Amino acid sequence: MRLNLTHVLNSRHGKSLRFAVGRFPWRALIAAFGLVTLSSPAHAYIDPGTGGMLLQLLLGGVAGVLVIGKLYWLRIKEGFQNIFGGGADSEESSDKDGETGN
């Protein structure tokens, strides 16, 4: 499953992902993961469908789990880039919705 995930992410984010993995210290990963899991909602307006849509993906089996995993991974990457600054060039930010990769 780990291989699959790497495959999915690599195929979409080729170079940038390899770059990130290469210099990824574990402490930063844990710190960044903390950002994802503990951050509180930023604004009052909520899209009511988000959790409902994503949960259905998650219940949809392995492929859904991978999609969710990827979404979290992109957040980790974003957090990581914010911590160390300068990493997010314009190509990277447009990458984050996963639709404009390659």
Place this chain on the structure above:
Amino acid sequence: MDVKFDPGSFKDPDGRIFEYQGNIYRTLSSSAADRMRAREADGTLAALIDQGLLIDSELVSASSVGLADASVGDTVMRHARIPVLTYPSEWSFDMLRDAALVTLDLLQQGLERDLMLKDATAFNVAFHDGRMQFFDTLSIDDYAAGAPWDGYAQFCREFLFPLMLTSYRGIEFQPWLRGSLSGIPVRAFARLLSLREKFRGPVMKHVVLQAKLDRSFADTDTEMRSSFKTMKFSKPMIVGNVAGLAKTLRKLSYEAGDSVWGDYASNHSYSAEDETTKRQFVDQAVDHLSPSTVVDLGGNIGDYSFLVAPKVDRVLCVDIDPACINTLYRRIRDGGPTNVVPIVGDLLNPTPALGWNLTERRDLFDRIRSESFFALALVHHLAIGGNVPLPRVVETLHRIAPSGVVEWVDKQDAMVQRMLRNRTDVFEDYTWDVFRSELERRFNIVKTVETHNGARRLCLLEPR
């Protein structure tokens, strides 16, 4: 042309409800008309109506029902009229659960026919003719391959979470649904549950994980819809989710722990003789007044509603206690009279007008006004329990119906004594003389009968 559009029907651009010459119709956009014609032709509508899931509905040409010049399109849908629409915050536990199961059943059968429900609000369902029935035909849409069930989160907020709140936490859901027309938000609900409850399978899935995902991604720009195509999301996944939800709902238990009135029938203060007197009085009162509609205020589990149901078109049984209304609903569902409408309602704080422009949902009094009322063993709860002066009590009764039966409960009555046992008696004006003169200002008192050795009095009231 007297076409009256329902101010609460505006969200779906495909059609609006309107009333014309006493009938209920729905306008149809051209695409909706095509869809509905197809559903009528392939027998879907008939099948759902036959099973009692969908309210009686049929397509008619506007000109055939005198609507040719009404600018409502060529084809309209005619629905059975629901004389009194009640809202989810006025339903009991089993009513909301049955409404949820009707919605899921409809969705499941729809998916088998390549159809989808485009939303899943509890307001698509009504209590009508003794059972919960779906009435928003326009919600039945075509299923698009690979799409998720868009109504899932709404279903959770308006059905699943309120029912879980009551079942797991013992907190009645009605005030929550009155407070928010869109139900209980997933993140708020996740905070209400204990750690132990969060480890229940369905809670972990539908509440904890959903809340977590919502918290993580609701405020991002991430587009998710395309992911469903990427991962080949399919119909069996929705079917599995729907079946799981139905199973979860069926397993929820309802224990009315704090019900004040649930045991009323077994521990009320009536002797057999007094009870016979009261039943006879009410029965004869209905013969005398011969109303077509009755509202039984504080009707408990509906004993008096059932008594007179065969003699009238409709009885609305309103009670503050959700447990009583739940018992009443079960009695109706298990073969009781289908012209009795169970309503959870607090006369000291009735459902107000709600929603957009305060016209989307009508206030309770606007809906329950009837030809006669019953106010049996009620006045002391309003006047002493709720500190409402007697003139105002009588004024409000008169506002609800111009005739009826009211029971006066004197201060020496055991029930009133119990209500006063821990408080100062500030009710100097709570006397039969004051009450009678207030009644006489608005009604003709035709007859009074004493029970409880004079501590209670039944009064038959005619319009003045």
